[in-house]
Amino acid sequence: MGKIIGIDLGTTNSAMAVMQSGKPEIIANTEGNRTTPSVVAINKNDERLVGQVANRQRVTNPKNTIFGIKRLIGRKFSDKEVQKDLDLMPYEIVKSGNGVKVKMGDKEYSPEEVSAMILGKLKADAEKFLGEPVTEAVITVPAYFDDSQRQATKDAGKIAGLEVKRIINEPTAAALAYGLDQKKEEKVAVFDLGGGTFDVSILQLGDGVFEVLATNGDTHLGGEDFDLKIVNHFVDEFKKESGIDVKKDKAAMQRLKEEAEKAKKELSTTEVADINLPFLTADADGPKHFEYKLTRAKLVELVQDYIDQTEAPIKKALKDAKLTAKDINEVILVGGMTRMPAVIAKVKEIFGKEPLKGVNPDEVVAVGAAIQGGVLQGDVKDVLLLDVTPLSLGIETLGGVATKLIERNTTVPTSKSEVFSTAADNQPQVEIHVVQGEREMVSDNKSLGRFVLDGIPPAPRGVPQVEVIFNIDANGILNVTAKDKGSGKEQSITIQNSGNLDKEEVEKAAKEAEAHAEEDKEKRAAIEARNQLDSAVYQAEKLKSDSKDKLSEDDIKVLEKAVEAAKEVLKDDKADKEKLEAAAKEMTDKMMPIGAKLYEKAAKDEENSEKDSDEKPKDGKDKDDEPVEGEVVDDKKEK
Amino acid sequence: MPKKPTTTELQQHIADLTEALQRERADAVNIRRRHEEQIKGLKDLIKTSVIEELIPVIDNFERALKHVPQDLAENEYIKGVQGVVKQFEQTLTQMGVEKVKTVGEVFDPALHEAVGMEDGDGDVEVVCEELQPGYRLGNQVIRHAMVKVKKEK
Numbered sequence: 046m047g048k049i050i051g052i053d054l055g056t057t058n059s060a061m062a063v064m065q066s067g068k069p070e071i072i073a074n075t076e077g078n079r080t081t082p083s084v085v086a087i088n089k090n091d092e093r094l095v096g097q098v099a100n101r102q103r104v105t106n107p108k109n110t111i112f113g114i115k116r117l118i119g120r121k122f123s124d125k126e127v128q129k130d131l132d133l134m135p136y137e138i139v140k141s142g143n144g145v146k147v148k149m150g151d152k153e154y155s156p157e158e159v160s161a162m163i164l165g166k167l168k169a170d171a172e173k174f175l176g177e178p179v180t181e182a183v184i185t186v187p188a189y190f191d192d193s194q195r196q197a198t199k200d201a202g203k204i205a206g207l208e209v210k211r212i213i214n215e216p217t218a219a220a221l222a223y224g225l226d227q228k229k230e231e232k233v234a235v236f237d238l239g240g241g242t243f244d245v246s247i248l249q250l251g252d253g254v255f256e257v258l259a260t261n262g263d264t265h266l267g268g269e270d271f272d273l274k275i276v277n278h279f280v281d282e283f284k285k286e287s288g289i290d291v292k293k294d295k296a297a298m299q300r301l302k303e304e305a306e307k308a309k310k311e312l313s314t315t316e317v318a319d320i321n322l323p324f325l326t327a328d329a330d331g332p333k334h335f336e337y338k339l340t341r342a343k344l345v346e347l348v349q350d351y352i353d354q355t356e357a358p359i360k361k362a363l364k365d366a367k368l369t370a371k372d373i374n375e376v377i378l379v380g381g382m383t384r385m386p387a388v389i390a391k392v393k394e395i396f397g398k399e400p401l402k403g404v405n406p407d408e409v410v411a412v413g414a415a416i417q418g419g420v421l422q423g424d425v426k427d428v429l430l431l432d433v434t435p436l437s438l439g440i441e442t443l444g445g446v447a448t449k450l451i452e453r454n455t456t457v458p459t460s461k462s463e464v465f466s467t468a469a470d471n472q473p474q475v476e477i478h479v480v481q482g483e484r485e486m487v488s489d490n491k492s493l494g495r496f497v498l499d500g501i502p503p504a505p506r507g508v509p510q511v512e513v514i515f516n517i518d519a520n521g522i523l524n525v526t527a528k529d530k531g532s533g534k535e536q537s538i539t540i541q542n543s544g545n546l547d548k549e550e551v552e553k554a555a556k557e558a559e560a561h562a563e564e565d566k567e568k569r570a571a572i573e574a575r576n577q578l579d580s581a582v583y584q585a586e587k588l589k590s591d592s593k594d595k596l597s598e599d600d601i602k603v604l605e606k607a608v609e610a611a612k613e614v615l616k617d618d619k620a621d622k623e624k625l626e627a628a629a630k631e632m633t634d635k636m637m638p639i640g641a642k643l644y645e646k647a648a649k650d651e652e653n654s655e656k657d658s659d660e661k662p663k664d665g666k667d668k669d670d671e672p673v674e675g676e677v678v679d680d681k682k683e684k
Numbered sequence: 685m686p687k688k689p690t691t692t693e694l695q696q697h698i699a700d701l702t703e704a705l706q707r708e709r710a711d712a713v714n715i716r717r718r719h720e721e722q723i724k725g726l727k728d729l730i731k732t733s734v735i736e737e738l739i740p741v742i743d744n745f746e747r748a749l750k751h752v753p754q755d756l757a758e759n760e761y762i763k764g765v766q767g768v769v770k771q772f773e774q775t776l777t778q779m780g781v782e783k784v785k786t787v788g789e790v791f792d793p794a795l796h797e798a799v800g801m802e803d804g805d806g807d808v809e810v811v812c813e814e815l816q817p818g819y820r821l822g823n824q825v826i827r828h829a830m831v832k833v834k835k836e837k
Contacts, residue, residue, distance in 0.1 A: 066711045089807065094793065102793035105801050105809055105833045176714055295799050296815035299830060324747035332751040 049181040049210055049422050050171050051414025053218070054160065054198065056115040057240040059083050060411035061167050063175065064419035069222070069412045071405075074170040080407060081170075085162045086110040087149040095166040107135040109149045111159050113241075116264075117145055118156040118201070119194030126264070157197050161204035168205055182207045183418040185410050188214040188246045188260045210421050216246035217255040218413025219377045222404050225250060231374040232258075234362075236392050236400070238355065239380035241267040245359050247366040247373070259365035261358035268382040271348045275305035278347055279320070279337065287333045289326055297326045301335075312341045313384045345387045352391050359395055376400040381407050433457065435551040438515060438523065441478035441487040443468050444572035450515045453483065453555075460516040464530075466507045474499035475511055477527045479540065483558030485565035498527040498536040506583065567622065574625035575615065581632040582611045588636065592643055600639045607635040732826050735781055739819060739827055742776070745769045746817075776819075784818030784829040786811045795820070797828040806837035 050072065053060045058080040061072045074081045076097060086099040087109050094102065103110045113134065120127050122140040131138055137148040146153040164182075171179045186198050195212050202209035213221075216235035225233060230251035237244040244262035248255055279301045284290055291297040300322055308318035322335040345352075363369060376396050382388055383406045392400050404412060433456050439449035442465070450461045467475060476497050482490030501509050510530040517523050526537035558565075589596070589604050596604075614620055614628040689697070749769060756762050784795050791798060791809040795818060802812060811831045818829025 065715060066708065088793075089809075098793045101797040101828060102791070103798070105791060105798045174718070176717060177710075295832075296830065299799060299816065323744050324751055327751060331753065332747070 047178050047180050048175060049183060049415075049418030050167075050179055051218070051411050051416070051418045052164065052167055052182050052184045053215070053408075053411040053414060054115065054163065054184055054186070054201075055080075055083055055239065056113055056242055057083060058407075059163055059167060060408055061171055062408065062411040062415035063171065064415050064422070067419075069415040069419070071408050071411060072171050072174045074166070075173060081163070081167065082112075083115065083163050084110065084112045085114070085149070085159050089150075091150060093162060095162055108137065111136055111147050111149060111154075114147070114156050114159045114163075117147070118160055119191070119197035120145060120156075157201040158204060160198065160201035164202055164205035164207060168207055180206065180208055181210050181418075183211050183213060183414045183421065184209055185213055185215045185218045185414050187244060188216050188257045189244075189262075211417060213414060213417055214246070214255070214257060215244070215379070215410050216248055216257070216260075216377070218410045218417065219379050220248060220250065220255065220375075220413065221416045222409045222413035223375075223377055223401050225375065232366075232368065232372055233375045233377060234359075234373045234396060235377045235379060236355070236359070236383065237262075237379035238382040238388060239267050240269055240382075241265065243267060243355055243358065245355070245362045247362050247368065258368070259362040261362040261365070263354060263358055266351060266354055268380075270351055271309065271382065271385075272302065272305050274347050274351070275309060275339075275344065276301050278339075278343075279305060279335070282337055283325065283333075283335050286335075287326075287328075289328055289333060291326050294326050300325065308339050309344065309385070312339065312344050313386060316341050341386070348387070352387055355388075355391065356395060370396045373398070377409070378402075378406050379409050434459075434517060434521070436481050436491075436554055437483055438479070438481050438493075438517075440465075440513060440525075441476075441480060443576055445487045446569055446572055447480050447482065447485060447487045447490050450513070451517065457517045457521060458519045460514060462512055462514040465511050465513055467501065467504070467509050467511075468506055470505050471503040472506065472509075473501055473503070475501065475527065477513060477525060477536075477538075479523070479525050479538065482554055484561060485569040489557075489561070489565070493523070493540045494525075494538050496525075496527070496536050496538045498529060498534065500532055500534045501529050502531055504531070505587075571620075571622040571625065574622045574629065575620070578611055578615060578625050578629040578632065581629050581636070582608055582615070585611075585632060585636055588640065588643075595643060595646060596639065600642070603635055604639065607632050728821065728824070731779070732821055732824060735776070735779070735819065735821065736826050742772065743816065745772065779821075781819055781821050781826070784820055784825070786814040786818070786829045786831050791831070791833045795825060795828060796831045796833075798833045799830050800832035802832060802834040804835040806835050808836050809833050810836045 048063050050061050050063045051069070059082075060080045062069050063072055064070075071079050073079050074096065078097070081096045082100050084096065084099040084103070086094045086102060086106055088094060088102065088106055099110055100112075103112075113130070116126060116130055117138065121143050122145050123143075127138065127145055139146050139148060139153060141153065141155070144155070146155050147159060148154075149159075164184075168179055168182075182202055184198055184202055186195055190198070199209045199212055215237065216233075219235050219237070220233050225231065231249075233248040233250060235244075235246045235248065237246075242262065242264050243266040244260065246260045247258040249258050250256075276298070280290070280292060280298075283301075291301070304320055304322060308320060311318045318339045320335065320337040320339055324332045325335045326333050363373075373396050376392060376398060378389070378392065378400045383392075383400075389400065433454045434451055435453060437449045437453045438451045439447050442448045448463075450463055451459065465475070474497050476495060478487065478495040479493045480487050480490045481493050484490050498511065501511070512528045512530060514526045514528070515523065516526070523540040524537060525540070526535055528535040585604050585608050589601060589608075593601070611628050611632050614624060617624075620628075746769070749766060752762055786796065789796075789811050791811055796811060797818075799815060800813075810833065811829075812834035813832040814829055815832065816827075816830035819826045
């Protein structure tokens, strides 16, 4: 069963998205871009090129490179817009019945067929991305599209092998992407300033429908105009400085264009953009560089006229809808140009309210189309509502450290297990203390319950393997089981309301954890260092008792002295991490040569069981291999 | 009191749930697969995006060397700088970065971005001038070469 993809079939660029596990996700094309130019070409080898690759050969093949086909789809040849395009477009537009066709190579194609080529590439790329066939789609069109334009768009989908489940309006898709639905009575304005066109739509939500009350716009106003203005400003500034006109120098102009786009983007977040183009061009006197600081204020001054041009269409749309700016409940921004602070300021000035933010304005329409597709496919969320654990869950380990097994925000149902061990020789039982919270120390977290697993057969510390299993079911009920792998004995506890926290409680816990993060980390590090030193002492004592007859008297003395010194450090409750670590290092430094000597001897004797020595590193230098031992001890590395 | 669901309703419910579960399973498998692909591609992605940022610097190095004044051409200092630029280029080569071939090659929009067209007799589109070099890493084009194209026989 395939997925319904959402397609924003744009005049200059197209984008697509799909619902994945209840969330919309933009589908990148095979070139790795999140938008695809709506450009189609047929080259002289009769190859069909779609997207960026068609763009790159445009100047070599202008007559057979079709762009802006959306301006022609579903139109009559006699339409004013078509007549205008006849002069503007470098490709040939011919009359076909009442409608139009465009010429590519020797053949004539209907706008539906050209759009289908774009849709065909999107379909193929989506299939590659999803790894399954795609046969159904939701496609967006401008709110002002009439029936014939909508039907033509639907036909384009059909030609491309897509069943168009629904044609929806671009502003409606944008509203859907922001989660606005028909249940609430609302009036929404959608401000769409894209690469080449400006559209404003006034929507009425409620009674189970999205109704378009009015639309207006300017079909030739967009980001490209803004860029051109900045480039021209750069050209003027450079001429002032160097006396050279670079307009005819294509390489220089390309660099200026790229820099203008970059500066425009940069000035959305900074106040000044540094333009630095060394060796931009050269004359008889040598190379010329362009260095310039473009301020946000200057940028606004350059494009203010364009920004102001959006006001009249908005006013007109409001008037047509018989509304005033005050009646509008929400304002949505669509199109890359709406990232510009001056544009946002203008929108705020006109509507007197902050526009909605959060969804990428280049992708918001495709996202909305995907959401519509998800709705048509049948809402999965209604049947399977998935929850997350609001706080981390774990158990107490040696030194009062909270060891997390399940991190916060993990989607449930889920389960996780980890193996722990004992902290002392012949320890007969372990206590499992289940805690909840984000802090490093158990005392700062919430205790959910505790139980004892006993009957552990006598063994040296670190040897018994106790598996602790956390299991949360779909209802948030937590079950913790501890199982001694040696004896097979197990104990468990069920905690009913591990997930039942109100929002405030969760936020408080998260905030506290953040506020104490540093201090907690230090505390935990000190305890870990202490555990490590404790473990080193244990190893040294074990080495001494296990290999008594193999060690020289001097070595035994060295070990004893080292153990004594280390125990002295351990006695001090306030010993910090550095002190503990230093002591541990000293300890292992002393043990290492002794251990090494033993191994040498063992190798010579060829008698010692190799396995035994493999399992018990005597030098303790490799922290990762060595279990950190505790009351209940984490036997494995975390993660 | 709520009505007891009929067998048909329950069967429908089971069918719905099964379908929903299948869908989720499929999603999970696909997401995992894509995740693995992304991780695999991440190394190259980081490499290409770093190189992409560095390319304008290389461009300027090359421009700088093209503009060495005549009387300084034999200057030892300039020679040193030339060495530095050469080292930079060699490092890129070692990383697997190659320059896109341009002048004399048949125009290929997969590698070249045409910004100009010159008239000529013939119908083979050939790159006649490179305005900005292009770079590729294996089969992946990091930046397309900006070129002028001429029709030749």
